Amino acid sequence: VGKDSINTNIITLTRFLTEEQVKHKEATGDFTLLCHALQFAFKSISFYIRRATLVNLTGLAGQANATGDDQKKLDVIGNDLFISAMRSCGRVKLLVSEEEEECITFDEWPNARYAVACDPIDGSSNLDAGVSVGTIFSIFKLPKGAKGVKEDILKPGTEMVASGFTMYGASAQLVITMKSGGVNGFTLDNNFGEFILTHPDMRIPKKRAIYSVNEGNSLYWEEPVKEYINGLKYPGEGGKPYSARYIGSMVADAYRTLLYGGIFAYPADKKSPKGKLRILYECAPMAMVFENAGGLAVDSNMNRMLEVVPEHIHDRSGIFLGSEQEVQKVLDIHKKHQ
Ligand code: AHM
Numbered sequence: 001v002g003k004d005s006i007n008t009n010i011i012t013l014t015r016f017l018t019e020e021q022v023k024h025k026e027a028t029g030d031f032t033l034l035c036h037a038l039q040f041a042f043k044s045i046s047f048y049i050r051r052a053t054l055v056n057l058t059g060l061a062g063q064a065n066a067t068g069d070d071q072k073k074l075d076v077i078g079n080d081l082f083i084s085a086m087r088s089c090g091r092v093k094l095l096v097s098e099e100e101e102e103c104i105t106f107d108e109w110p111n112a113r114y115a116v117a118c119d120p121i122d123g124s125s126n127l128d129a130g131v132s133v134g135t136i137f138s139i140f141k142l143p144k145g146a147k148g149v150k151e152d153i154l155k156p157g158t159e160m161v162a163s164g165f166t167m168y169g170a171s172a173q174l175v176i177t178m179k180s181g182g183v184n185g186f187t188l189d190n191n192f193g194e195f196i197l198t199h200p201d202m203r204i205p206k207k208r209a210i211y212s213v214n215e216g217n218s219l220y221w222e223e224p225v226k227e228y229i230n231g232l233k234y235p236g237e238g239g240k241p242y243s244a245r246y247i248g249s250m251v252a253d254a255y256r257t258l259l260y261g262g263i264f265a266y267p268a269d270k271k272s273p274k275g276k277l278r279i280l281y282e283c284a285p286m287a288m289v290f291e292n293a294g295g296l297a298v299d300s301n302m303n304r305m306l307e308v309v310p311e312h313i314h315d316r317s318g319i320f321l322g323s324e325q326e327v328q329k330v331l332d333i334h335k336k337h338q
């Protein structure tokens with residue numbers, strides 16, 4: 001390897017966060033510290049996922065979580081790692097986790113100003129097969145004096161200060177976006193133990209003929225959804241049908257969609273009238289990433305996903321997210337049906 005091909009000026013997540021902090025005159029460093037705790041959670045979850053088959057961490061934990069899903073051993077470990085990282089960083093007052101029925105208030109930190117919602121291991125039905133899963137997070141800033149009760153986080157996605165996800169795939173990929181703009185992607189270098197900026201300023205392609213949806217639910221779909229998906233498969237004279245890609249891990253399906261373009265959907269249907277995916281820690285954070293990358297995200301009522309306000313911390317929503325022109329087609333077809 002020639003010395004010229006070695007990058008000696010790597011942008012690590014730590015460096016990236018420091019440079020972001022400098023840009024914000026009013027920043028106290030609290031957000032940066034919170035992100036350091038987040039990245040530690042991602043690294044440790046990534047480590048255990050990769051070891052799982054070897055150290056007997058596959059399979060069920062033997063209990064169901066807050067929302068009735070069977071919990072996997074790794075769901076429990078991921079949740080504990082995440083909670084511990086958030087608790088110990090001293091900057092988080094309130095935490096919502098998919099695996100916890102109630103929100104958790106960290107009373108030991110009276111001055112902590114952040115609230116975090118997370119799905120520690122999303123797509124865990126894929127875990128035992130070694131298929132990609134991920135952690136999704138959203139971060140809110142609490143007003144001064146907030147008590148850290150659930151009402152503090154029952155807010156629309158437009159109130160988030162940052163959101164993102166880490167996909168545990170062939171490598172761990174961290175994607176983060178902040179209120180002020182861009183979407184940046186980092187790859188975990190296991191040798192350095194650092195997330196390295198590998199995908200600066202990510203932009204989703206304006207269109208792409210790929211759709212990602214669980215078609216096993218099509219029996220239950222509403223008319224506009226049926227018509228939309230059928231239109232992709234049977235484009236009519238001379239048209240080329242779309243490719244289907246569905247992993248069944250939102251993080252992996254969304255990450256591919258972000259990179260390649262296309263659409264990911266989990267619509268509300270007759271069986272799940274409120275949809276399947278959760279607003280606070282699945283739909284809203286992904287919507288922020290997609291919008292900030294130039295894409296769109298709407299719910300099954302064709303409202304902007306980021307404006308949907310959850311009533312309860314585990315509320316669900318239908319979702320369509322992806323390339324601007326692909327989501328626009330969904331909007332157009334629903335409009336026609338009104
Ligand atoms: P989980 O949080 O229990 O893992 O469920 C969420 C997952 C998403 O990652 C994925 O998009 C969806 O459920 C897949 O659902 P289905 O198996 O119904 O297609």
Ligand code: MG
Pocket residue numbers: 098119121122123282
């Ligand atoms: Mg989930």
